[in-house]
Amino acid sequence: MPELLQLDRVVGAYAKWAPIYDLVFGPVFRQGRRAAIDAAENIGGRILEVGVGTGISLPGYSPVNRITGVDISEPMLAKARRRVAALGLDHIERIDVMDAERLDFADDSFDVAVAQYVITAVPHPERALDELARVVRPGGEIVITTRVGAGDGMRGAIEKVMMPVTGRLGFRTDFPWTRYLDWMAQNPSVELVERRELPPLGHFALLRFRKLNPAAREILQ
Template identity: 55%
Template sequence: MSTDLDRSTVEEAYARWAPIYDVVFGAVFEPGRRMAMAQAEKIGGRILEFGVGTGIALPHYRRTNRVVGVDISEPMLQKARERVEKERLDHVEGLCLMDGAQMGFADASFDIAIAQFVITVVPQPEETLDELARVLRPGGEIILVNHLGAEDGVRASFERWFARRARKLGWRPEFQLARLRDWALKNGTVEMVTPRNVALGMYTMVRFRKLDVTCAAGGSVERVALAG
């Protein structure tokens, strides 16, 4: 089988995960979710939760925010819709079935784009990150929290060995921080904020701040980092 993920593999995997996702991963991922959401709340405003899944994080956003959730898995989104209705989450503007690499939002639509335990499992990570940057307003942030693969050593060797077997689960255990750094440099509209370890190093929170990209004299591009 392929060593990468395609859309059908991801959809099939998360259709299987949907009924049990909260039970299996709820408590395990809680420290990462808390840290990512605390950072999001420092900015506030209109929030895109990419990979919203079953909507497990939705009740924990302040009601002063407006939240739009996106996912590639219809069974996961159905769980999120049920949660929104049951818990009367009126700060949730909508839940959308979308491919992250081709989102239907206008440029600069959101103050924050948050992706919790998802960027390493989407079919096209770099294209998805390009889209998250596109829909973000200058000064806003992309906030990722994820397990990231080791750069070297025994764990790195194991993750490379496990990668092919993990594809049926919809995972990329070998996905490294370097891939995110390389994307930011290539994209050119964001700057990476120093990554932080979460839960004793089990996960990493990675932030990208959207730059104010303006055209300077002579047609060159001038990147201006915004305060904060």
């Protein structure tokens, strides 16, 4: 399937978003971010937040957890670093430029991997999902907040038509649930544990996937 998002365009788009991102996207995703942090902290421990952006979620994590944040956009991360320093968030261990599709971490490095409003912003979402699954330990979770595309029907058609426009703004509108189903079918190491609607308008969702340990995987196969 051809991908309409290109990494250099995404980087360019978020360089422009960085100065105003919190103002535009702060309140609208607040409930979703809280839900994602709560889900991640139910597991707790070493938490990776991919696409951490300006670090808007970072003050929400309890200091008992250790957080690593990565993002492809240096201007977004510059704001995150300033936030961490200003608020003295000592439990934020690392903030680094990194591509979600090529994470520079060993397998099974984290208890939880979080991606908030990121899966629809990367050029190859399935590659990013593969990487999230790789770096989480067996028994750990992948927590995603995202817009779920409509797929077929009028809304799906509108989403496809809008892609060239939203692609230039740094996100896609056309990533339907069937892409997650296909990804899960290719990845027997993960199981869906929750799909919950999020505001605004129920067009967004909280998704939780658990990485199975090898024994559980054998029983299920």
